[in-house]
Amino acid sequence: MTDTTTAAAGSGSAAGPGARERSRGRFRDRFRDRISLRGWGGVGGMAAVCALTAVTLLPLSRGAGNAVTGPGPGSGSARSAALASPAAAGESCTAPETSLPPSTAGGPNIAEIEKRGKLIVGVDQNSYRWGYRDPVSDDLKGFDIDLARAIAENILGSRDAVIFRAIPTNQRIPALNSDTVDLVVRTMTINCARAEQVAFSTAYFEVGQQVLASKGSDITGYDASLKGKRVCSAEGSTAYEALEKNAFGAVFRDAHDGGPADEDILTVPNQLDCLVRLQEGLADAVVTDNALAAGQAAQDPAVELKGRRFTSEYYGVAAKLGKDDLVRRVNHVLEEYREAAWKKAYRHWLADDLPGISGPPAPKYRQP
Amino acid sequence: MTHPPQVRSAPHPAPGPAPAPARPPGGPVAEAGSRLRAAVTTEPGRLRLIGAVLAALVVAFGAVTALEVSDRAAAAEDVVSGSQPLSADAASVYRSLADADTAASSGFLAGAVKEPASVRERYEKDIALASELLIKAATNTEGSSESGRQIATLNKELPVYTGRIEAARAHNRQGLPLGGAYLRFANEQMTKVLLPAAQKLYDAETARLHQDDEEASRWPVLSVAVGLAALGALLWAQRRTYLRTNRVFNHGLLATTAATTAALLWLTVGHTLARDGLTEAREHGQRSLEVLNDSRISSLKARANENLVLVARGAVLTDDGKSDKYETEYGAGMAELGKGLDRAGKLADDDGARALVAAAGAGVREWRDRHQEVSSTDRAGNYEGAVRKVIGAEGSTGESFDTVDKALEKALAHEQSEFTRAARDGRDALGGLPAGAAVLGLLGAVGAILGINRRLSEYR
Numbered sequence: 001m002t003d004t005t006t007a008a009a010g011s012g013s014a015a016g017p018g019a020r021e022r023s024r025g026r027f028r029d030r031f032r033d034r035i036s037l038r039g040w041g042g043v044g045g046m047a048a049v050c051a052l053t054a055v056t057l058l059p060l061s062r063g064a065g066n067a068v069t070g071p072g073p074g075s076g077s078a079r080s081a082a083l084a085s086p087a088a089a090g091e092s093c094t095a096p097e098t099s100l101p102p103s104t105a106g107g108p109n110i111a112e113i114e115k116r117g118k119l120i121v122g123v124d125q126n127s128y129r130w131g132y133r134d135p136v137s138d139d140l141k142g143f144d145i146d147l148a149r150a151i152a153e154n155i156l157g158s159r160d161a162v163i164f165r166a167i168p169t170n171q172r173i174p175a176l177n178s179d180t181v182d183l184v185v186r187t188m189t190i191n192c193a194r195a196e197q198v199a200f201s202t203a204y205f206e207v208g209q210q211v212l213a214s215k216g217s218d219i220t221g222y223d224a225s226l227k228g229k230r231v232c233s234a235e236g237s238t239a240y241e242a243l244e245k246n247a248f249g250a251v252f253r254d255a256h257d258g259g260p261a262d263e264d265i266l267t268v269p270n271q272l273d274c275l276v277r278l279q280e281g282l283a284d285a286v287v288t289d290n291a292l293a294a295g296q297a298a299q300d301p302a303v304e305l306k307g308r309r310f311t312s313e314y315y316g317v318a319a320k321l322g323k324d325d326l327v328r329r330v331n332h333v334l335e336e337y338r339e340a341a342w343k344k345a346y347r348h349w350l351a352d353d354l355p356g357i358s359g360p361p362a363p364k365y366r367q368p
Numbered sequence: 369m370t371h372p373p374q375v376r377s378a379p380h381p382a383p384g385p386a387p388a389p390a391r392p393p394g395g396p397v398a399e400a401g402s403r404l405r406a407a408v409t410t411e412p413g414r415l416r417l418i419g420a421v422l423a424a425l426v427v428a429f430g431a432v433t434a435l436e437v438s439d440r441a442a443a444a445e446d447v448v449s450g451s452q453p454l455s456a457d458a459a460s461v462y463r464s465l466a467d468a469d470t471a472a473s474s475g476f477l478a479g480a481v482k483e484p485a486s487v488r489e490r491y492e493k494d495i496a497l498a499s500e501l502l503i504k505a506a507t508n509t510e511g512s513s514e515s516g517r518q519i520a521t522l523n524k525e526l527p528v529y530t531g532r533i534e535a536a537r538a539h540n541r542q543g544l545p546l547g548g549a550y551l552r553f554a555n556e557q558m559t560k561v562l563l564p565a566a567q568k569l570y571d572a573e574t575a576r577l578h579q580d581d582e583e584a585s586r587w588p589v590l591s592v593a594v595g596l597a598a599l600g601a602l603l604w605a606q607r608r609t610y611l612r613t614n615r616v617f618n619h620g621l622l623a624t625t626a627a628t629t630a631a632l633l634w635l636t637v638g639h640t641l642a643r644d645g646l647t648e649a650r651e652h653g654q655r656s657l658e659v660l661n662d663s664r665i666s667s668l669k670a671r672a673n674e675n676l677v678l679v680a681r682g683a684v685l686t687d688d689g690k691s692d693k694y695e696t697e698y699g700a701g702m703a704e705l706g707k708g709l710d711r712a713g714k715l716a717d718d719d720g721a722r723a724l725v726a727a728a729g730a731g732v733r734e735w736r737d738r739h740q741e742v743s744s745t746d747r748a749g750n751y752e753g754a755v756r757k758v759i760g761a762e763g764s765t766g767e768s769f770d771t772v773d774k775a776l777e778k779a780l781a782h783e784q785s786e787f788t789r790a791a792r793d794g795r796d797a798l799g800g801l802p803a804g805a806a807v808l809g810l811l812g813a814v815g816a817i818l819g820i821n822r823r824l825s826e827y828r
Binding site for chain 1: 479481546552684693747749750751
């Protein structure tokens with residue numbers, strides 16, 4: 001599942017509790033984006049908002065931790081991390097994909113990994129072509145898995161010196177903060193709200209919202225061809241928001257959205273559910289992030305991506321806030337990875353269903 | 369026709385014979401009135417009237433009792449062999465559907481290549497049983513009734529459900545995560561459409577059972593009233609005879625009194641026994657059955673959700689976005705199960721039942737403890753370990769679930785036999801009563817007529 005940031009800041013009218021209601025609290029991360037990106041001018045204002053955000057969201061992040069894990073060290077760390085750097089996060093909020101300059105230098109965190117002899121990486125196992133479990137070999141495979149192995153090879157000298165931990169979407173940040181994993185490589189979108197809680201590497205993939213439909217369909221993309229069609233999207237996702245702004249006359253809501261009688265036909269809990277609706281003839285098209293849409297297309301040869309992506313976001317590798325040595329090392333690995341390995345992995349996992357990408361996004365580094 | 373008509377009508381009757389005897393003025397009504405007057409003013413007339421009323425009362429008592437009690441007996445028979453089995457069948461439909469969903473998710477979790485044959489068989493048996501019972505229920509139900517509507521929904525939705533399960537399995541075999549999405553969609557359909565329909569069917573059938581139960585337990589008020597009236601009239605007639613003739617016993621009337629009293633006692637005692645039997649069946653059998661059924665469904669739902677936690681991998685959150693939907697629903701199911709077992713423990717009325725409920729309770733505690741381990745293993749990122757702890761053969765939550773399920777199954781069988789035994793006793797208490805009442809009524813009437821005739825002969 002992806003929950004990506006809205007690139008263009010909205011009207012600003014819905015900040016605060018209103019925003020929370022609208023997102024029905026389901027997409028905690030999205031809620032943060034909304035608040036921190038609203039059109040508040042000035043760095044000072046931005047810093048204040050970020051601080052407010054961090055405080056407001058504490059019960060939410062703690063709740064998420066508690067629900068599955070109980071009150072663990074994770075919640076505590078999340079708290080201090082979030083509170084510690086509101087100003088810093090506020091400054092970087094305009095371009096969250098900028099990261100620390102690369103370096104091969106060691107540090108306490110690298111040393112700990114070397115001592116352990118294994119790199120522990122949190123990954124997805126339900127995201128086809130990115131991180132998924134091969135049912136026969138029981139191995140995890142995909143673009144993200146290859147990248148994780150490359151990082152392990154650089155730090156520890158072996159592609160196999162890695163322990164994969166399959167973590168759910170809502171456990172990505174708690175898993176980092178509780179030191180359950182060293183890194184998260186899991187189709188994780190870089191955005192301001194998350195940048196306050198975890199440290200991101202430079203971007204390793206550029207993605208955006210795109211339309212997916214059957215090959216024979218007369219839908220040509222995110223355009224007027226959607227008129228009168230039933231379009232499926234994940235509840236509260238960027239895709240859903242885009243449709244709310246402009247659906248080109250498409251039907252994209254269920255009759256009882258948000259209530260207990262929600263049909264979950266056109267607005268679904270997870271983007272992959274949309275492919276089920278498409279296959280059962282309950283929907284005509286899907287709007288989701290194109291990297292995941294490619295995963296859907298790979299599971300059903302009868303569907304394909306239509307038109308071009310109409311937003312821009314980045315995937316990044318995440319580490320616990322403050323593990324600068326590790327982030328610099330990952331950025332170093334990515335420098336090398338972009339040269340050749342990236343293309344190899346792209347061709348192997350994605351090119352068939354997500355064609356036309358010439359290369360990885362250029363890294364942006366924070367000025368020292 | 370050659371003859372003229374007048375030939376036939378020629379011989380006119382002679383005016384010789386006298387016309388019919390002159391009727392008293394006023395016609396037949398007045399005649400009956402005078403007869404009645406004769407009847408109540410002369411002693412033989414009164415006696416005839418008394419005899420007729422007594423015989424009629426006693427026959428009426430026999431007839432009313434026979435009718436009312438056959439009604440009660442028929443309702444009791446319905447309880448034993450009609451509505452209760454149907455209610456139990458509806459509970460089985462409900463349970464098989466929940467069980468199928470649980471088996472499907474367990475099989476899915478075990479993986480495409482490692483799905484145990486036993487799990488697959490369990491799923492198939494559940495679906496087959498549910499279809500079979502739905503057909504049986506349909507033949508006993510009108511299409512327009514509540515049950516009929518729910519059966520139609522179930523028949524329409526079940527093939528869609530099994531289709532989704534097969535799609536989930538097929539995609540899973542190819543290693544496509546899409547299989548998990550199909551499984552979740554099937555589970556959602558099960559939870560939101562199929563199980564509620566099955567629950568409504570169960571509720572409707574159980575309501576029918578309660579109706580039959582009430583019908584059978586209702587006091588035969590009319591029979592008792594007519595019986596008491598007949599007895600009162602008999603006593604009055606005998607007292608009258610005694611006062612007029614100074615004779616204490618009239619054998620005929622005495623026999624009638626004995627027959628009426630016997631029938632009335634039989635009616636009272638028989639019906640009281642029947643009520644007791646049915647009440648026991650309801651209080652000790654049916655109520656426990658309902659609580660145990662609910663508990664079993666809760667345990668099945670909790671188990672399916674526990675499996676789905678690992679299938680969905682956090683892909684679905686609760687509406688507030690704070691926690692995993694399936695983990696939350698697992699918790700809710702376990703809480704329901706705990707409450708249900710508490711109630712079942714209180715309702716259990718013998719050592720056998722108590723032991724079974726206690727065994728289920730112990731299984732639930734073990735399940736909860738093991739689930740904690742599953743959660744911490746999963747949280748540590750050891751997915752395979754967590755899966756093993758859920759569906760493994762030993763030391764898994766699956767093992768604890770099986771303990772709970774087996775104990776509940778046995779407890780249900782126990783309570784079902786308790787119910788059937790008590791309800792049968794109740795039904796049998798009414799056996800022979802309608803015929804007996806009819807025979808006693810006739811005998812009583814004969815006695816009354818003979819007794820009165822004996823008195824009448826004294827006037828000839």
